[in-house]
Amino acid sequence: MQEQRMTILAVDDSPATLEVISRHLNGAGYQIHTCGSVEEAGDFLDAVSVDLVITDFKMPKSSGLDLIKYVRENFKDTEIMMITGYPSISGAVEAMRDGAGEYLAKPFTGEELLAVVRRILDKQARRRAVHAGTQEIATHGIIGECPEMRTVFDLIRKASQTSANVFISGESGTGKELVARAVHYNSDRRASAFVPVNCTAIPDTLLESELFGHVKGAFTGARDSRAGFFEIANGGTIFLDEIGDASPSLQAKLLRVMQSKEFCMVGSSRTRTVDTRIIAATHQNLRQLVQQGLFREDLFYRIHVIEIRLPSLAERGNDILLLANHFLNKFASDMGRPAPRLTDEALTALMHYPWPGNVRELENLLQRLVIIGEGDDIDITDLPETMRFTISRHRFGEKTLAEVEAEHIRCVLAGTGDNKTRAAEILGIDRKTLREKLKRLGLG
Ligand SMILES: Nc1ncnc2c1ncn2[C@@H]1O[C@H](COP(=O)(O)OP(=O)(O)OP(=O)(O)O)[C@@H](O)[C@H]1O
Numbered sequence: 001m002q003e004q005r006m007t008i009l010a011v012d013d014s015p016a017t018l019e020v021i022s023r024h025l026n027g028a029g030y031q032i033h034t035c036g037s038v039e040e041a042g043d044f045l046d047a048v049s050v051d052l053v054i055t056d057f058k059m060p061k062s063s064g065l066d067l068i069k070y071v072r073e074n075f076k077d078t079e080i081m082m083i084t085g086y087p088s089i090s091g092a093v094e095a096m097r098d099g100a101g102e103y104l105a106k107p108f109t110g111e112e113l114l115a116v117v118r119r120i121l122d123k124q125a126r127r128r129a130v131h132a133g134t135q136e137i138a139t140h141g142i143i144g145e146c147p148e149m150r151t152v153f154d155l156i157r158k159a160s161q162t163s164a165n166v167f168i169s170g171e172s173g174t175g176k177e178l179v180a181r182a183v184h185y186n187s188d189r190r191a192s193a194f195v196p197v198n199c200t201a202i203p204d205t206l207l208e209s210e211l212f213g214h215v216k217g218a219f220t221g222a223r224d225s226r227a228g229f230f231e232i233a234n235g236g237t238i239f240l241d242e243i244g245d246a247s248p249s250l251q252a253k254l255l256r257v258m259q260s261k262e263f264c265m266v267g268s269s270r271t272r273t274v275d276t277r278i279i280a281a282t283h284q285n286l287r288q289l290v291q292q293g294l295f296r297e298d299l300f301y302r303i304h305v306i307e308i309r310l311p312s313l314a315e316r317g318n319d320i321l322l323l324a325n326h327f328l329n330k331f332a333s334d335m336g337r338p339a340p341r342l343t344d345e346a347l348t349a350l351m352h353y354p355w356p357g358n359v360r361e362l363e364n365l366l367q368r369l370v371i372i373g374e375g376d377d378i379d380i381t382d383l384p385e386t387m388r389f390t391i392s393r394h395r396f397g398e399k400t401l402a403e404v405e406a407e408h409i410r411c412v413l414a415g416t417g418d419n420k421t422r423a424a425e426i427l428g429i430d431r432k433t434l435r436e437k438l439k440r441l442g443l444g
């Protein structure tokens, strides 16, 4: 996606304040416009598309509240931030509840201004990504835009142009099979078969006949001859899933067929030649299995020509929201109903959850939510309890009480521009106690 300059409109009756805001935001690369009154701002908004409106609360004619109302009613995708002086804070807080996004108290530093602006625009960008849908890069149903997934798409493309063996690694549920299929269906082997083989599931006694087939009468019960996986995948691709679980005898047989490209069907001495592309995958650390002597090093190098590593879902940033939206639409349309919307809180929760089951877990969760959900919204309270618990523990759980206290004190001090009297007031302690605490924290 191309980076676009975000457009901000600042509205204040004080030219000095407008000047300060312009200077800081211009410096940070935003496109900034200013208006001296609500009326002027209304006209401007009708003419120019704006991402964020920063407005003063108290102005001589109409107040910031009128502007907020106007924006809320007419420009649903525009964010609002309010600036207030101390005396009017309580009114402003109420206004925020009524639909303004965030507020900043005067006087503020350039850093504080930038921090709030960035937070608002970041949230907006995430929401836009979720509701856009059209920004998806889809390769055979693989959704993703983050840099790690772009690398994956790039490797899929390169791998598709050759017949070299591919090794796909990644935690469970990250889309390894999806990627294997994409490589096959993007390659010129697509007209022939893609044959998935689960290496965990084949008992050693059946190995030979499953992989290479058998001729009629090869063993008791072999009433007909039957082709094996390699034969079926001739001209196409064989996908060796969970290769880390392959038994020593399976490993030996795979190595042999990879080296010679030849095999014999069980019960026959005639060698057959196949042209089969091999893609292998595992959620295990194969290198470690080699070090532990559980996986053959020679086979490891054979299958490891091109490696595609799939990132865990938690590493994919905003892709989580893109995927969530994709699954919501998919399951809702399966059920023939409009897709529910995820509230901002629910979106934030999805972003903070560690997703041990990766994309598969996200997919299952959204399917469940679409099936059991009744309203138009999915809120944080609709998410499973274990998930909400993990999120709050993830955010706060590893900290001691003293650390939380220190963090809060620092935060309040920053918010008051280092005004200790005001900070003590907010914290509900006297100045002396605050001084002592600061000294203990090495901040005094
Ligand atoms: N980037 C993606 N976009 C859309 N759907 C995805 C994506 N990644 C995974 N999925 C979906 O998530 C589910 C799990 O994917 P897949 O079976 O390919 O994972 P896997 O890595 O093979 O998992 P395992 O290690 O458990 O076998 C599938 O339903 C798949 O369609």
Ligand SMILES: [Mg+2]
Residues within 6 Å of the ligand: 176, 177, 241
């Ligand atoms: Mg799989």
